[in-house]
Amino acid sequence: YFLLISVACTICCVGTFLQFQALPPVPPSTSELEKLIRGETEPPFLVSAKKFFKTPGFARPLTAFICSIAITNIVGAFIDEVMARGGITKRSSVALAGSGFELAILLGGIILGGYVDKTKAYKSVTLMCIAFSIVFVIPLGLTEHALGANPTLIVLSLLGLGFFTGPIQPINAELAVDVTYPGDETAVESVQQIGGNLVSAILVPLAERAAREDYELLPDIPILASDIRGDVILLMFVAIITYIFFSGFDAPLRRTIADREDK
Numbered sequence: 164y165f166l167l168i169s170v171a172c173t174i175c176c177v178g179t180f181l182q183f184q185a186l187p188p189v190p191p192s193t194s195e196l197e198k199l200i201r202g203e204t205e206p207p208f209l210v211s212a213k214k215f216f217k218t219p220g221f222a223r224p225l226t227a228f229i230c231s232i233a234i235t236n237i238v239g240a241f242i243d244e245v246m247a248r249g250g251i252t253k254r255s256s257v258a259l260a261g262s263g264f265e266l267a268i269l270l271g272g273i274i275l276g277g278y279v280d281k282t283k284a285y286k287s288v289t290l291m292c293i294a295f296s297i298v299f300v301i302p303l304g305l306t307e308h309a310l311g312a313n314p315t316l317i318v319l320s321l322l323g324l325g326f327f328t329g330p331i332q333p334i335n336a337e338l339a340v341d342v343t344y345p346g347d348e349t350a351v352e353s354v355q356q357i358g359g360n361l362v363s364a365i366l367v368p369l370a371e372r373a374a375r376e377d378y379e380l381l382p383d384i385p386i387l388a389s390d391i392r393g394d395v396i397l398l399m400f401v402a403i404i405t406y407i408f409f410s411g412f413d414a415p416l417r418r419t420i421a422d423r424e425d426k
Contacts (some may be wrong), residue, residue, distance in 0.1 A: 167319050197421075198345055211350035220342040220414020223357055224335035230405035231331035232359035234296060234398050235268065237370045238303065241394070244374065245276065248392070250319030260318055263416055265324045268329030275330040277335075285338040292334075293406045295327035297399055303394025304374075305416055306346050332359075344418035366401070370394040 191194040212273055215221045232298030234264045238245060239261070242304035246257045268410065279288050302313075340348045 165402055174207075177258075190245040204344070204406070205347035205350065208347075208353065209351050212354050215339075215343050215346060215351060215354060218343050218414075219410060221339055223343070223409045223412040223414075224289075225358055226284075226405055227293070227331050227335040227409050228355045229359045229362045230293065230401055231296075231328050231335070233363045233366050233401060234300065235325070236363040237361075237367055237394070237398060238300075238321070239264065240367055241370065241374065245321070246317065248304065248306065248312045249408045251314050251317070263318070264321050264325040269323030271326035271328075271330040271344060272333050276333045279334050279337070283341075285334060285341070286409075289338075289409060290406060290421060292327045292331050293402055293409065296324060296331075297406070298403045299323040299327065300395055300398050300402065301391075304367055304392035306390050313348070326354060338416075340375050341418045342414045366397070370397055373397045412421045 190199055206214075242261045242264070243257055246252070246260050251257060251260060275288060275292065279285055299320045302316050303324070332355075336352050339345075339351045339355060342353055371394070373396065376393035377390045378393065378396065380391060
């Protein structure tokens with residue numbers, strides 16, 4: 164299994180290296196074409212990063228991006244344990260569930276990302292995705308005592324989580340580029356990736372420790388009695404805080420405005 168992954172990754176890396184270009188044949192937007200014509204050069208990364216944090220609206224898509232990558236990384240890191248909670252312990256079944264999770268992330272990015280690319284509905288779609296992320300993450304750590312382990316529910320929840328949580332990253336990468344225009348797009352996405360992976364690295368050991376804790380819900384009502392794992396509570400907390408913070412987004416979409424003025 165790992166040999167197959169290593170060979171496939173090596174082939175993809177070699178193929179990417181052979182086809183890689185310094186610049187795309189055609190600029191991705193009218194605004195980028197104008198920057199190319201004017202011969203503008205991007206400032207050093209640290210200078211750009213400091214400027215981004217002073218730009219109104221940048222912090223909110225950064226937070227949403229970090230929330231998304233933290234949830235997907237933590238769920239992916241503990242996929243064996245998450246599946247075991249639903250009674251799925253066979254290695255091949257866990258692998259298929261993990262593959263489905265990644266595929267759901269891909270499909271969500273294509274469908275929801277494509278919709279946002281056309282409509283520029285960054286805020287409404289992001290808030291919807293965060294809300295559904297909260298809904299779908301709950302069954303990954305909630306056990307209803309009367310029902311017991313439910314493999315179907317946990318797999319469907321995993322797929323739903325991937326479909327709605329994954330797209331938050333590309334959507335908010337574009338949003339951050341839009342609000343910081345004419346800033347360096349590569350620097351914008353680098354800041355987001357650094358922030359996302361740094362926070363994930365901090366949250367993973369916290370989630371591992373929290374997963375050992377079970378919290379009982381409504382123990383005196385047999386039909387509703389259940390328990391929820393601490394790691395899921397942690398992910399819910401991250402998503403809820405992000406939803407509240409992101410709901411205050413109200414910054415101009417500078418790149419979109421520039422593109423529309425040129426049409």
